[in-house]
Amino acid sequence: MLEIKNLHAAVDGKEILSGLNLKVNAGEVHAIMGPNGSGKSTLSKVLAGHPDYTVSSGHIEFEVNLRMKNVLDMAPEERARNGIFLAFQYPVEIPGVPNSAFLKASYNAICKHQGAKEATDEMFGRILIEKCKLLNMDEKFIDREVNVAFSGGEKKRNEILQMAVIQPRLAFLDETDSGLDVDSLRIVAEGVNKLRKKDNAIVLVTHYQRILNYIVPDFVHVLYKGRIIKTGGKELALQIEANGYDQILKEFQN
Amino acid sequence: MAEIVKENLTDREYKYGFETIIETDQFPMGLSEDVVNKIADKRNDPQFVRDFRLKAYRHWLTLKEPTWADVRYPKIDFQGIRYYSAPKSKPDGATGPASLADIDPELIETFNKLGIPLGEQKRLTGVAIDVVFDSVSVGTSHQEELAAAGVIFCSLTEAIQKHPEIVEKHLGKIVPYKDNYYAALNSAVFTDGSFVYIPKGVRCPLDLSTYFRINAKETGQFERTLIVAEAGSYVSYLEGCTAPMRDENQLHAAVVELITFDDAEIKYSTVQNWYSGDKDGRGGIYNFVTKRGLCQGTNSKISWTQVESGSSITWKYPSVILQGDNSSGEFYSVALTNHRMQADTGTKMVHIGKNTSSRIISKGISCDQSRNTYRGQVKILPSAESARNYSQCDSMLVGDQCTANTHPYLEVKNKSAIVEHEATTSKISGDHIFYMKSRGVDEEGAVSLLLHGFCKEVFKTLPLEFSIEAVKLLEMKLEGSVG
Numbered sequence: 001m002l003e004i005k006n007l008h009a010a011v012d013g014k015e016i017l018s019g020l021n022l023k024v025n026a027g028e029v030h031a032i033m034g035p036n037g038s039g040k041s042t043l044s045k046v047l048a049g050h051p052d053y054t055v056s057s058g059h060i061e062f063e064v065n066l067r068m069k070n071v072l073d074m075a076p077e078e079r080a081r082n083g084i085f086l087a088f089q090y091p092v093e094i095p096g097v098p099n100s101a102f103l104k105a106s107y108n109a110i111c112k113h114q115g116a117k118e119a120t121d122e123m124f125g126r127i128l129i130e131k132c133k134l135l136n137m138d139e140k141f142i143d144r145e146v147n148v149a150f151s152g153g154e155k156k157r158n159e160i161l162q163m164a165v166i167q168p169r170l171a172f173l174d175e176t177d178s179g180l181d182v183d184s185l186r187i188v189a190e191g192v193n194k195l196r197k198k199d200n201a202i203v204l205v206t207h208y209q210r211i212l213n214y215i216v217p218d219f220v221h222v223l224y225k226g227r228i229i230k231t232g233g234k235e236l237a238l239q240i241e242a243n244g245y246d247q248i249l250k251e252f253q254n
Numbered sequence: 255m256a257e258i259v260k261e262n263l264t265d266r267e268y269k270y271g272f273e274t275i276i277e278t279d280q281f282p283m284g285l286s287e288d289v290v291n292k293i294a295d296k297r298n299d300p301q302f303v304r305d306f307r308l309k310a311y312r313h314w315l316t317l318k319e320p321t322w323a324d325v326r327y328p329k330i331d332f333q334g335i336r337y338y339s340a341p342k343s344k345p346d347g348a349t350g351p352a353s354l355a356d357i358d359p360e361l362i363e364t365f366n367k368l369g370i371p372l373g374e375q376k377r378l379t380g381v382a383i384d385v386v387f388d389s390v391s392v393g394t395s396h397q398e399e400l401a402a403a404g405v406i407f408c409s410l411t412e413a414i415q416k417h418p419e420i421v422e423k424h425l426g427k428i429v430p431y432k433d434n435y436y437a438a439l440n441s442a443v444f445t446d447g448s449f450v451y452i453p454k455g456v457r458c459p460l461d462l463s464t465y466f467r468i469n470a471k472e473t474g475q476f477e478r479t480l481i482v483a484e485a486g487s488y489v490s491y492l493e494g495c496t497a498p499m500r501d502e503n504q505l506h507a508a509v510v511e512l513i514t515f516d517d518a519e520i521k522y523s524t525v526q527n528w529y530s531g532d533k534d535g536r537g538g539i540y541n542f543v544t545k546r547g548l549c550q551g552t553n554s555k556i557s558w559t560q561v562e563s564g565s566s567i568t569w570k571y572p573s574v575i576l577q578g579d580n581s582s583g584e585f586y587s588v589a590l591t592n593h594r595m596q597a598d599t600g601t602k603m604v605h606i607g608k609n610t611s612s613r614i615i616s617k618g619i620s621c622d623q624s625r626n627t628y629r630g631q632v633k634i635l636p637s638a639e640s641a642r643n644y645s646q647c648d649s650m651l652v653g654d655q656c657t658a659n660t661h662p663y664l665e666v667k668n669k670s671a672i673v674e675h676e677a678t679t680s681k682i683s684g685d686h687i688f689y690m691k692s693r694g695v696d697e698e699g700a701v702s703l704l705l706h707g708f709c710k711e712v713f714k715t716l717p718l719e720f721s722i723e724a725v726k727l728l729e730m731k732l733e734g735s736v737g
Contacts, residue, residue: 080694096707106693
């Protein structure tokens with residue numbers, strides 16, 4: 001579904017990703033771990049098409065209608081419409097814009113692109129209520145301004161609500177677990193689990209193993225200096241949790 | 255109007271910047287008592303108007319330009335401005351064309367381009383339009399329908415000739431010529447504008463609209479509008495403004511006077527889109543305007559709604575004097591500045607009567623390197639028992655080079671008053687747009703969401719036909735700055 005080949009990307013003229021490779025298939029859950037500054041957030045931003053990041057070489061391909069398409073040719077909104085979703089590490093507050101209006105604009109833009117019928121206010125209201133129920137969220141969320149005066153945990157849950165509404169085929173969750181207390185983490189993780197399907201894929205970018213207790217990954221990758229230096233199963237995360245990155249980095253440097 | 259704006263959505267240039275080449279009857283540049291007299295001669299002013307002009311001119315000579323507003327510009331050379339310019343149509347050229355047949359076809363074409371058809375058959379239904387081109391009114395539509403209701407809607411020039419008794423009773427009573435520097439200047443040299451009279455108990459059957467167009471070079475526009483709403487009447491009035499793109503600045507100093515008697519209501523909406531100069535701040539209109547309404551009667555109401563998106567400099571504070579008991583005043587404003595525009599705008603609510611109430615909702619959007627200032631005053635006089643005011647002033651900063659300031663002044667002289675003030679500031683950057691794009695919403699959609707979210711209380715108050723135009727206009731400007 002997603003194939004990243006030899007990706008080199010820079011921000012402010014500084015290369016952060018240096019030959020990254022990653023392949024994700026439908027139905028899989030991947031975790032990308034790595035020490036600070038290894039390029040985790042850069043990878044998320046590049047995938048979503050943030051204008052501050054430039055790709056100097058390499059490819060990102062994503063399956064659209066059974067064919068692999070060049071993601072780097074797509075504007076950020078096209079990527080989203082084709083099924084790529086990024087849950088932001090720091091979701092932006094959008095003053096004055098109600099969550100419901102934002103979600104509806106998003107939902108309808110995607111429907112329109114996919115040739116599906118756009119939702120009326122009434123239809124969309126029902127969809128929102130249903131998603132809130134699914135994620136155990138208070139319906140009051142819907143009427144609040146997007147992320148404005150939300151707690152850290154609420155912002156992260158709001159990202160998952162967006163994911164539930166949009167139903168992307170590939171969800172890239174950038175440190176969605178950071179800054180959450182144990183209960184919030186469990187709620188967010190349960191939400192994500194409810195959205196897992198055999199035809200979609202989830203990539204968790206994280207510092208910590210604990211979210212992987214809830215969302216069990218098929219693959220764990222270690223990102224270092226802009227490249228994936230080791231790939232393993234869920235036990236790799238436990239190993240990192242116990243011993244840190246030192247051992248893996250040593251192996252890599254040798 | 256909406257059509258024209260929509261067509262040009264993709265093109266962010268100022269679309270009204272063309273110039274009409276037309277034969278005009280112009281005065282040489284400069285201002286003197288002689289020029290003031292010549293304007294009066296040209297227009298065949300009755301003595302009371304001539305006297306008003308001369309008193310105003312003599313008073314203006316004693317005044318100094320105000321400097322308290324947060325705007326910067328080189329000193330204006332008042333002798334370098336032409337004070338009269340009219341499209342030539344009739345042989346005598348005196349008070350504008352008498353009918354459509356007298357209008358230069360070039361001028362009709364101009365208004366077609368602006369989306370304001372002058373031809374009777376093409377006119378918007380439900381809106382009567384008066385059109386002011388440079389110094390004179392060139393035509394008012396729907397006369398018969400209005401006359402049947404007893405409503406007078408015509409150019410001020412025509413009103414002075416045909417209804418001098420009404421004009422004399424109110425002209426300069428709400429905004430006296432001594433009020434301020436630009437009001438004095440306007441009182442001396444005003445050439446045209448709109449006049450509305452709604453008789454007792456009449457609900458005006460149509461929205462009334464005036465379209466102002468500055469065309470001639472080096473010419474100032476000094477229009478003056480007077481709206482009188484007799485007891486129990488109602489009118490909704492809209493004005494729109496555009497001007498050609500020129501490298502030099504042009505002065506626009508208008509005066510608007512509104513008066514409502516018992517139980518009457520005036521709703522006054524403006525979409526101001528004068529040319530605002532280029533991105534480096536060259537050219538554009540200096541928009542120095544005095545607008546004031548007097549709620550003279552009990553239970554009367556005056557409501558100002560403005561969408562300010564043009565002019566290189568704006569200096570404008572539509573205000574309401576709440577004299578009648580239980581009267582109410584409203585001010586709803588969206589002021590968007592981009593490039594190097596400067597706007598110092600707001601309102602003044604003066605509570606005199608008992609149980610008077612006022613509501614101020616101001617939304618300032620500053621982009622690029624512009625300066626956007628809200629300046630508002632709420633004054634509760636000792637006589638204003640149980641007065642209420644609610645003010646909300648929100649600023650949105652787009653990018654990190656613009657400036658937004660809020661200056662609320664409160665003066666409360668009666669202990670029973672309840673005065674509330676709220677203010678917020680938010681900042682919009684490329685990250686907001688990126689966030690929305692990452693959810694599949696394109697730039698146009700993102701800007702529209704932001705704008706509607708920020709300005710919803712004001713947009714709600716705009717008349718429908720106007721609302722589409724105004725919102726598109728703001729979206730176009732904002733899209734150019736956040737993208």
